[in-house]
Amino acid sequence: MNHPLDRRAVLRATGAAALGVAAATALPTTSLAAAADVPVFGHGVASGDPLPTGVLLWTRVTPTPESTPGSGVGPEIEVRWEVSTDPGFGVLAAAGVTSTGPARDHTIKVDVGGLSPATDYHYRFTVSGVRSPVGRTRTAPAADAAVSRLRFGVVSCSNWQAGYFAAYRYLAERGDLDAVLHMGDYLYEYEPGGFPVGSYVRPHMPPRETVSLADYRQRHAQYKTDPHLQRLHASCPWITTWDDHEVANDAWSGGAGNHTPGTEGEYAVRKAAAHRAYFEWMPVRNAGDRLYRRLRFGKLAELTMLDLRTHRSQQVKALSGEVDRPDRTIAGAEQLRWLIDGLVGSSAQWKLVGTSVMITPTLIPPLPAELLGPLLKLLGLPQEGGAVLTDQWDGYTADRRKVLKALAEHKVKDTVFLTGDVHSSWAADIPADAGLYPLSPSLATELVCTSVTSDNIDDVLKVPPRTASVLVEKAITGLNRHIKWVEYDSHGASVLEVTPAGTQMDWYYLADRTKPDSAVRHGRSFLVKAGTQRVQSVTNPLV
Template identity: 35%
Template sequence: MKPSSLSRRATLRELSRWAALLAAQRVAAAPDLSLPRQDRPHFDADPFTLGVASGQPRPDSVILWTRLAPQPMAPLGGMPRALVPLQWQVADDEHFARVRRSGIVWADPAQAHSVRVRADGLVPGRVWFYRFLAGDAVSPVGRTRTAPAEDAPVDRLRLVLASCQHYEQGWFIAQREIATQDIDLVLFVGDYIYDNPSPRRLRVRTHETGQHPSGQAFTLQQFRCRHAHYKLDPDLQAAHRAHPWLLAWDDHEVRNDYAGLRGDDDFDLPPEAFVQVRAAAYQAYFEHQPLALDQAPGPGGMRMHDRFAWGRLAELWTLDGRQYRDAQACNADGRYNGHMRWNCDARDDPHRTLLGTAQRQWLEQGLAASPRRWKLVGQSTQMSSWGVPMPGGRRLVFTDGWDGYAQERAALLGFIGERRIDNVVMLGGDVHRHVAARLRPRPNDPASPVVASEFVATSLTSSGMPESTMSLIRRANPDILHARSDVRGYMQLEVTERSLHCIARATDFPVLPHSRMSTLASFHVEAGRPGPQVG
């Protein structure tokens, strides 16, 4: 049954009421200058325990991040409730013989003494080194780069696609390898942290420091500790130091399968309480990532979608698949998790949305107007259909993914086909499997034209489904050229004028400290010819 217009209006009224609660959670991006100041800070322990990071490379700027936390698991990271000045520097070389840009920024206790600096006035298309100084403490040196000028000819773009790094389920050896790669940026498409502890049978890091602090996260302090726990990992720190990152988020940064302002089936939280949890999760996420100041969470949530250009070669969009979506189809009242369903007519409702109308229109307008050769779309999950047939001509589908929002998927891919938008490549994560697939408005229908290509990176550590199940999915979906769920890893892409090459790097589950990565498969997409090809 399709929801009535009356129930839609009632739902919108409910969501507006709950959204109003977010206003009380806003933390201003500007520091409160009435707070006491520590103009000459002294630290008994290293305040840069969580490392440094950079992100959002533009032609003339990049975002730099760090957080002062001498005791990272303590409230406020062991810092006083006071403003602390940090100096930041950007240099030509890692020894800082030629400092090109510098300044002072205040670390604010309202943001757990995290800082983000937009280092601007930089030369496009080159490598830079950066660091922070607080009192007599000096941060590790980070390496970053600016994007080429938007009208510049560019030979190539090299990036890593990664997602889903459950700390308890394995070591971050893939991040260790990513840190050594000759790439331009990392595109991380969700589940940077996991809000929930792993089932005991899947815990690989079993010693004291390998388990999530506090179990399930509910409060701002618990989410801060969760992010700090992940950021303490030396391999993750190394990957952040080595490359600028672009980030999209998924569900586990907040709650498994949450949808908009609704979620938390596992703990039966009423919507009003879930709004408070979501606000805490968003705030902690903002505090621990190299995001722009105008992305600070506020009454309307937190903007995550964005657009980046890489000269005349490529344009890359990052999408938010959680904040604006409708609840999953065919759930019982008050339930919001995804489920495997085969008798769910509601998923074909043309009004159901995963992206939200405004975000989808923004993406479509950007794709249609882009003058660049390649259009890359970073979003959190698998777009190609992966349902399996059931008696009576129905399909068993997972309602939390794009199969649960089938009409919006068809509309988006139909738009790409109708406008003849060339060289669109969807890049996803979430499903814990390497995937290469063709994308059509009507999945798996040879009469429907292939209009785009898709690559999905398996999880970095999080466990996947059995290979026997994956084999059934492959046989039922001929548009999927490759799918492996029994491996962990990432994808490396190289984009040139003529083609896009993709290498799937992988290791077996569980990921152990001595595990080794290897190349599982490789694919390419020829410019002007949608759909991956093997090799």
């Protein structure tokens, strides 16, 4: 792997114009949409799912002013793509021509092969003489390579309406990331004013809840106009999964909490539209409608990204014994077998698992009503309280037992679950029996990133940070001894470093999510030493 300082130098050499959004309108134009002051590449460029010899490239073309996202109109058009180790594109590593049109909302995905492992590349698109901004990407190390270090940005829950994406800006400015992992809720389906209760900074478009294919295409397009999001997409590859809001809140295989068949049609039609738009607009590989997949990073790490919405059973109420039914599943039988076989059979040292909802067993303690109510609302639980978080793995205990049993029986070491969803920060051991911990051994660990913007406890209660939430945090860690840390107030991004000696996550927090230029500070850091299956607090963030 290159030293991160080398990659910063590459980014500086590329120049701000290469990564900036403004580059799309500063380039030569022809008779395309740019002639009418509509940027041809107004949604930026992106890359994703890096392999040792390839990477997926993405962009969206607006060939005419009428060819707006979701419109279904506009011409078929040919687009040239180029990849080079040289930011000036003096020598090309790969190039080609592809086409797009209204059938795929004028989006482009190119799966480029024939590249070298562990190498920085620059890429761009050209249509009728108009060039896109330049993006930077990076291939994964060879599968048998000895890798000394990997660094990933880890983010989730980026609600456009609740604030600006300054957390993305921070990650883009670092210049030392091999990839960004987005753990779900890349966008939200709500109408303007829907869902945010702490702040309402900028309205959603279209001005309604997303239900149709055109709606989801327009919502994806809106998010990709954010300059910080565009900059981070252009700075390194992304590896993403979805959670519920990419379709609808509290989604399961046959419906969602935020879907009303009587007025919003069949859920299967809505889900298909949302999935189609996601695969059009995101730099992600898919086999049909299958999102779960694995990516290898040398001998050091294997990353498993799960889909925990498409195949799951419907959620049950808290306090219900239904959570233990053996026929209930969060992953689906096929994906669960695939997950377990991958963990048991992996030859990589670190087994990283991207899971959109928490797998750590969590009991909700008795709290004053003014605290318990907002907490349960935030976690999607019935307001009368409950002992388990039924939208998480706590609501599907049979699947969790199968995973933990396999880790124990096969003595699998160094498994770390990476999670989003709960708009808060967590570091936890995952014991074989949470009730007997610490006598029961820890079989894995979980590190949970907070939200980029979505509301958490202080936002819901409309109180100053580090006031009411402190009581909630102490109650949770007191009742759940395997949970070492919870922080319920802050928004931001995390950075994960993986080395042979250990895996460390640093949490970085925004001063104010409502400001696009918000300052960022280091919050906490936790380390999982190799072979321990336990988290421990450390003082210093990664250099």
